[in-house]
Amino acid sequence: MIPLWTTEELRAATGGFCADGLTATGVSIDTRSVAAGDLFIALRDQRDGHxxxxxxxxxxxxxxxxxxxxxxxxxxxxxLAGLTALGAAGRARMDGRVIAVTGSVGKTTTKEMLRRACAALGATHASAASYNNHWGVPLTLARMPRGTDWAAIEIGMNHRHEIAPLARLTRPHVVIVTSIGTAHIGHLGSQQAIAEEKADIAAGIEPMGLERAGIAVLPQDSPHFDRMAEIARRHGAQVLGFGESPEASARMLAWTGSAAASEAEFELSGRHVTLRLEQPGKHMAMNALAALAAIQAAGGDTGLAAAALSGFGAGAGRGEMRRVATPDNGTALLLDESYNASDSSIRAALLVLAAQKAKRRIAVLGDMRELGDFGPDLHRALASDAAHAADLVYACGPLMGHLFAALPARRQGTHTEDAASLAPIVAAALRDGDAVLVKGSLGMRMAEIIRAITGADRKNA
Structure with missing residues (x-):
């Protein structure tokens, strides 16, 4: 059996020196999960991998x-340069279709939808977790197995001019921009600048044949669509819009949602597709539309892809719903959105909370990060949404203090400076029949609240 990387391939890709016989069956940057046969990359970051x-x-x-x-x-x-070179070599030997995804909200979920849908079409490889940065993208490419037919690569950013180099490394045939929001606006200064950065995912666009250009799948309903389309075309991509607009090539014709699921009807370049997701929220259906539009653009069978995508549900930290025990010996419904947050994703999550049939609806919200001077106003602006969706709001972080202060007194639970302080308060306050949403930026460590609610801290004590 040929390993993932032979001695000759490792030398040729990186220009490095190694003894004869050194091969790799996998690539890792973390000794906590490294396996026998892996090539461990000793990166120098906050800690020295050496x-x-x-x-x-x-x-x-x-x-x-x-x-x-x-x-x-x-x-x-x-x-790091060696890992990047290995990623470039992994991409160079891949003869299938590559779809790259970015966006202010929904890129990881859309990537996971692509993973599931493309698996019905052929051997599929996709980014693990949210491996979307300067080491995550090359690591994903370096791990790509031989004979991969479809690849879904997530690309993210924190600052201007970070997406284009990763897009050129990835060389996608189709790119998706899921949405434009305010994430990282503190670094970029405006939504227009965010849109321009996201559109640079087309910088690495790869033609799909001699007479067929690569395609950029962009959110038609966004006020920044025209600017993104201009940038994508400048990079050599054709543009396909998705959304609810009549002008969209990939259009959502209808959507109905319940507390636990979504059903949608799409028109994809004249073809009608119906889909049911085991996850509530119109935003989830819109992510599915983008994924199916990209697969169709890449030449995939949308019927098979949609059938495979049917029943898709979000994972832990990204909208997963589950029952948890409460201190009064009852159960509550947990909406786990703890992985990350932006103003648009919080609004979407609050709509899902509002749709739940519950004795009390509780929102537990942590700061949104990297908003700069926009932070206080963007948090304060969410107060009306939170008050409408939740009977009680718990908050942590200095910025969420602005939201908390703007709430009616009857909606105020508790505000603390950090998630660790809030976790035991929320866990103790839950009652039978509650529905509780937990959401905040990754740096707020909202997973501590999830552990407290689910009893994981007690189990591990």
């Missing part, structure tokens, strides 16, 4: 390193 090479060896892995050391090593000048 400090963990001995642990990688003990687990049966080899290592890409920047200095001479005993053991099965691939010696390179710079490990």
């Amino acid at each position: 400090d963990f090479v001995a642990e990688a060896f003990a687990r049966g892995a080899s290592a890409m390193v920047e200095r001479d050391m005993p053991g099965p090593v691939l010696r390179v000048a710079d490990t």
